[in-house]
Amino acid sequence: MINNQSRTVFSPKKKIPVTILGATGVVGQRFLRRIADHPWFYPAFLAASDRSAGKKYAEACQWHLPGLPYAGCAGTVVVPCSPEAAFSPIVFSALDAGPAREIEPLFAAAGAYVFSNASAFRMDEDVPLLIPELNPEHFGLLSVQQAKRGWPGAIVTNPNCTTVMLASPLAALQSRFGLDAVLVTSMQAISGAGYPGVAALDIVGNVVPFIRNEEPKVESESNKILGELVQSGSAASVVPAPFVVSATCTRVPVIDGHTLSISVRLKTKASLGEVAEAFRAFEAKTARYGLPSAPSQFLTLLDAEDRPQARKDVEEDGGMRISVGRLRACPILDFKFVSLGHNTERGAAGASVLNAEMALAMGMLHGIV
Numbered sequence: 001m002i003n004n005q006s007r008t009v010f011s012p013k014k015k016i017p018v019t020i021l022g023a024t025g026v027v028g029q030r031f032l033r034r035i036a037d038h039p040w041f042y043p044a045f046l047a048a049s050d051r052s053a054g055k056k057y058a059e060a061c062q063w064h065l066p067g068l069p070y071a072g073c074a075g076t077v078v079v080p081c082s083p084e085a086a087f088s089p090i091v092f093s094a095l096d097a098g099p100a101r102e103i104e105p106l107f108a109a110a111g112a113y114v115f116s117n118a119s120a121f122r123m124d125e126d127v128p129l130l131i132p133e134l135n136p137e138h139f140g141l142l143s144v145q146q147a148k149r150g151w152p153g154a155i156v157t158n159p160n161c162t163t164v165m166l167a168s169p170l171a172a173l174q175s176r177f178g179l180d181a182v183l184v185t186s187m188q189a190i191s192g193a194g195y196p197g198v199a200a201l202d203i204v205g206n207v208v209p210f211i212r213n214e215e216p217k218v219e220s221e222s223n224k225i226l227g228e229l230v231q232s233g234s235a236a237s238v239v240p241a242p243f244v245v246s247a248t249c250t251r252v253p254v255i256d257g258h259t260l261s262i263s264v265r266l267k268t269k270a271s272l273g274e275v276a277e278a279f280r281a282f283e284a285k286t287a288r289y290g291l292p293s294a295p296s297q298f299l300t301l302l303d304a305e306d307r308p309q310a311r312k313d314v315e316e317d318g319g320m321r322i323s324v325g326r327l328r329a330c331p332i333l334d335f336k337f338v339s340l341g342h343n344t345e346r347g348a349a350g351a352s353v354l355n356a357e358m359a360l361a362m363g364m365l366h367g368i369v
């Protein structure tokens with residue numbers, strides 16, 4: 001699952017203890033599976049709600065993943081989501097937005113670096129919204145956040161599970177041609193709704209053309225991610241990229257993998273071949289760090305006329321690859337294509353772990369190594 005082939009140019013002298021908040025949920029389990037098998041980290045605390053605290057992990061959690069059940073932690077006692085009970089210098093959060101808003105700041109105030117999947121702080125102007133292949137310079141917001149909030153720790157977020165499949169191919173186009181307008185329709189997997197999620201009677205043999213609170217995130221997060229970090233003295237802020245996004249988000253009967261149909265209008269004219277070349281030549285900013293969770297290929301343009309497909313392509317590179325295909329001219333905007341990625345890995349647990357690896361490799365987490 002983790003890409004051990006990568007060249008590792010940074011490695012901590014000993015493994016770093018980490019806490020998983022929301023460890024019993026769909027994303028929390030993926031965190032645990034990654035961390036249990038990680039060369040830099042080990043799971044020190046599994047934390048969840050009061051419903052689960054005090055129980056053994058196997059009793060508190062309905063395990064959904066293939067491989068070693070409970071990632072070998074069946075007997076670990078789940079603890080409450082408080083720094084008193086579960087402090088580690090690095091914290092991965094798979095909490096829902098409501099509890100995240102209350103709990104994550106407590107850990108940051110106690111000195112932890114919190115890598116969060118929740119939407120609670122993503123759009124706060126002093127909080128990095130990171131896809132490390134695209135905008136690692138936004139880690140520059142950490143010192144601003146710490147100064148403003150008086151925290152020795154900080155919060156770093158990764159995008160909504162749909163945004164990552166959108167912002168990644170858009171980055172390749174934005175950097176070459178500039179972007180003017182984006183139309184996107186998502187076909188989102190069931191696992192994106194957590195567990196038990198959407199009732200079988202609602203989703204089997206059906207498409208649900210509404211996901212609560214999803215479209216505003218998809219219509220705004222890419223602009224922040226592809227925005228420019230502007231530094232002025234000790235202050236820094238992100239100026240959002242100025243293109244407009246219109247999104248329709250739907251739920252489809254797929255277990256894992258969000259598929260997006262995307263049309264774009266570019267700022268400057270380009271040929272189909274130039275757009276294909278922009279995707280193919282796109283270089284991830286993680287490339288030189290050899291991070292354990294980084295995919296061998298970040299963005300892949302598939303030539304087959306019927307790819308990418310969730311069932312065939314979503315597990316590539318441990319679920320960390322973004323697959324793009326069906327690139328063609330759009331008679332209304334300029335070009336259209338399909339983008340696919342793993343919503344609970346690339347869009348959640350894997351994304352957070354990669355953020356933490358990149359932050360460590362760039363020396364952004366003071367006092368940890």
Ligand SMILES: NC(=O)c1ccc[n+]([C@@H]2O[C@H](COP(=O)([O-])OP(=O)(O)OC[C@H]3O[C@@H](n4cnc5c(N)ncnc54)[C@H](OP(=O)(O)O)[C@@H]3O)[C@@H](O)[C@H]2O)c1
Nearest residue numbers: 022024025026027048049052095096118161192194195348
């Ligand atoms: N699923 C995806 O594809 C995806 C992708 C990107 C981001 N996300 C985000 O990741 C987060 C988790 O999603 P999920 O799908 O894993 O949800 P989930 O399966 O419902 O899991 C939620 C987790 O949060 C815990 N929790 C709930 N209320 C709590 C409280 N008041 N205090 C402490 N812990 C509490 C639960 O513990 P108990 O078991 O004890 O109730 C459980 O461990 C959400 O913010 C979601 O938006 C999800």
